[in-house]
Amino acid sequence: MNPYLPIIIILGLGVALGLILSGFAHFLGPRHPTPAKEEIFECGVPTVASRERMSVKFYLTAILFILFDIETVFLFLWAKAFRSLAWFGIVEVAVFVLILVAGYLYVLKTGALEWD
Amino acid sequence: MGLTSSELPFIVDLIATLSKIVVVFLIGLNVPPIMLWVERRVPALMQRRRGPNRVGFFKWRLWGLFQAVADAIKLIFKEEAVPAMANKWFFHLGPVFSVFPAFLVLSAMPFGEYIEVMGYQISLVAVQVNVGFLFILAMAGMAIYGVALSGWASTSKYTLLGALRASAQMISYEIPLGLSLIPIALVYNSLDLTEIVKGQSHFWQWGIFLSPLSFIIFLVCMFAETNRTPFDLAEAESELVVGFHTEYGSTKFAAFFLGEYVSMFALSLLCSILFFGGWHLPLLSRENLINLTGSVNLAALVGVGVLFLKAAFFMFLYVWVRWTVPRFRYDQLMKLGWKFLLPLGLANIAVTAGILALNF
Amino acid sequence: MSDQLVFWGLAGFITLSSVAVVTVRNPVTAAVALVINLFLLAGVYAFQGADFVAAIQIIVYTGAIVVLFLFVIMILNLDPEHLRSPRPRIWEHLVLGVVIAGFAYIGYRFLDSLDVGKVASNRLPDNTYDVAMILFSNYLWPFEIVSILILLAIVGSVAIAKKPK
Amino acid sequence: MPIEYYFSLALVMFLCGVCGVLFRRNILFVLMSIELMLNAVNLVFVSGSTFLKNLDGQIMVFFVITVAACEAAVGLAMVIALFRRYGTIKSEFFRILRG
Numbered sequence: 001m002n003p004y005l006p007i008i009i010i011l012g013l014g015v016a017l018g019l020i021l022s023g024f025a026h027f028l029g030p031r032h033p034t035p036a037k038e039e040i041f042e043c044g045v046p047t048v049a050s051r052e053r054m055s056v057k058f059y060l061t062a063i064l065f066i067l068f069d070i071e072t073v074f075l076f077l078w079a080k081a082f083r084s085l086a087w088f089g090i091v092e093v094a095v096f097v098l099i100l101v102a103g104y105l106y107v108l109k110t111g112a113l114e115w116d
Numbered sequence: 117m118g119l120t121s122s123e124l125p126f127i128v129d130l131i132a133t134l135s136k137i138v139v140v141f142l143i144g145l146n147v148p149p150i151m152l153w154v155e156r157r158v159p160a161l162m163q164r165r166r167g168p169n170r171v172g173f174f175k176w177r178l179w180g181l182f183q184a185v186a187d188a189i190k191l192i193f194k195e196e197a198v199p200a201m202a203n204k205w206f207f208h209l210g211p212v213f214s215v216f217p218a219f220l221v222l223s224a225m226p227f228g229e230y231i232e233v234m235g236y237q238i239s240l241v242a243v244q245v246n247v248g249f250l251f252i253l254a255m256a257g258m259a260i261y262g263v264a265l266s267g268w269a270s271t272s273k274y275t276l277l278g279a280l281r282a283s284a285q286m287i288s289y290e291i292p293l294g295l296s297l298i299p300i301a302l303v304y305n306s307l308d309l310t311e312i313v314k315g316q317s318h319f320w321q322w323g324i325f326l327s328p329l330s331f332i333i334f335l336v337c338m339f340a341e342t343n344r345t346p347f348d349l350a351e352a353e354s355e356l357v358v359g360f361h362t363e364y365g366s367t368k369f370a371a372f373f374l375g376e377y378v379s380m381f382a383l384s385l386l387c388s389i390l391f392f393g394g395w396h397l398p399l400l401s402r403e404n405l406i407n408l409t410g411s412v413n414l415a416a417l418v419g420v421g422v423l424f425l426k427a428a429f430f431m432f433l434y435v436w437v438r439w440t441v442p443r444f445r446y447d448q449l450m451k452l453g454w455k456f457l458l459p460l461g462l463a464n465i466a467v468t469a470g471i472l473a474l475n476f
Numbered sequence: 477m478s479d480q481l482v483f484w485g486l487a488g489f490i491t492l493s494s495v496a497v498v499t500v501r502n503p504v505t506a507a508v509a510l511v512i513n514l515f516l517l518a519g520v521y522a523f524q525g526a527d528f529v530a531a532i533q534i535i536v537y538t539g540a541i542v543v544l545f546l547f548v549i550m551i552l553n554l555d556p557e558h559l560r561s562p563r564p565r566i567w568e569h570l571v572l573g574v575v576i577a578g579f580a581y582i583g584y585r586f587l588d589s590l591d592v593g594k595v596a597s598n599r600l601p602d603n604t605y606d607v608a609m610i611l612f613s614n615y616l617w618p619f620e621i622v623s624i625l626i627l628l629a630i631v632g633s634v635a636i637a638k639k640p641k
Numbered sequence: 642m643p644i645e646y647y648f649s650l651a652l653v654m655f656l657c658g659v660c661g662v663l664f665r666r667n668i669l670f671v672l673m674s675i676e677l678m679l680n681a682v683n684l685v686f687v688s689g690s691t692f693l694k695n696l697d698g699q700i701m702v703f704f705v706i707t708v709a710a711c712e713a714a715v716g717l718a719m720v721i722a723l724f725r726r727y728g729t730i731k732s733e734f735f736r737i738l739r740g
Contacts, residue, residue, distance in 0.1 A: 059548060068291045076307070610700060
């Protein structure tokens, strides 16, 4: 029995459940589209669908997320071979993490993570 | 993901796997309605008022449990208004991305060691992934698409900002989540969840005692990953008008609702597996539980019951915290994630590695 | 027999999604096609027994890098019409199709002539432990240089993307 | 499963990436096609390591993923800087360097 059958079946069922739930309303719910319903939700000052740009902070967060995610992944690898690598592994990973902490301190200093 | 194919004969294996998948989906589809009821009943009791107790047949009110059924039916039959300018494809695809990762995480959870049926030992985990909680981190990553796509697809300013904020928050709390799991992997010397629970057979070997700091970080990240209360700014009514799923109507909103509660349940299961000894009773080790109850199956059943009790406690904690703790401001929220939890996680790994290195 | 079926299913969808990444006009659709492509590629790695690599592929690639692409598209917040590249002329599609088909055929013939033989039993045993051991012993220096590379990427991208004072 | 299947799948992915880099004018698509090419390389590494039963291939995949992540991070930083400078990310508008 291919060991991947459970994952493929659950993935398929999950996506099918999502599609059913997502498409259900189209068939079951009443449909009386009025212009008012079609508009997106606006409250307060009626603003034209302006296309102003969002702040770059989100972008910097995403970049730092990737680079620290890679660090987490390498730490998982080290956690797998922790006991047989003993002190040698610890020193090795300590150097790896310290260099990344230097990057982290640079980011803190330049205030890239300051949310206005 | 590195599955170990068991040596059971084909038919038995097939039936076992299919039944386990059915059990996972039964659990997954039953948790949200119950949580819908809990979400209304518990705060009512906290605030000395009576929760929903009107819905019912004749004289069976069952303390308002039918309210959940009534809500579900209402959600299904409501009209769905798709905004005109919305990007149709992703508008419909958004909820799907938030449903299937939750079920995959739930299926990777071990509910027990094994049960013996007709002489075959069947493990109680639907998807035996020996890469362990990396699979769970991967699925947490996929849930971000559900938020981002649905926010972007309904082209209003509010939902776009809500989607950006919600996914930026989920992103910045996924790193401390990953870092908090590493000490557990170091202490129990394995990434596989079943091995970790086997390592916690005695009361003092539980994860919360061996690395308390990673329990704290994990608990905080648990709330942040599912956008629950102290961290639910992206959906806050006062701020962004329910954030990224403002434009979603009936069953699509139910899909987001289902995805959120199933991932909440999966994370509380994970928390009780990693830090509270999974299916082990505090004072009764597994061996004398088996001779006490006579058969392995009964002991496994008790184990599953214990595990679900612990997970139920964490679900109650979600609701309890929701009605007691005020909401974070967005910059406080990001500062906590980046400037406090990340260094704390790294320090926690260093301390754990140091202590474990003493007895090399 | 089931291995062939699984592989050809995955390969078909991977080809479809990678062609979609290149030919589709809306960048978000391209990003979602890339997600599907990477997700199925992780399936191929897991199918071959490289399970740690499959998990890493989903966590880092699908969970972080393509999310960054999605963020940039959402941040730039271009109106869809501007973003939508003009309808590519038909000959572009033709050239694309012919080039891919031609090279694929030539490549396949060449690889077939090598008759390198069967891939060993397609499932390596659980090798996460061995991968970790080799990485931290034989590949010590690349592992340290990778952290310097990440440091440079952090400094570089923060410096470029920050608003000029 | 003969290994040529894996290699030809990687070849098709690589060619899609190359065509994407050549034909697309929007820089975002060029970066995505580069990611596609790097994934084709990863596939060859993994199938090679499975075939030769030598795990070095899988370790190279980690390094390729790290390089791809850094490349995507810096590339998209430049896309944002370009967009702030030119207001568009269509490659045919960047003519300043032309002599």
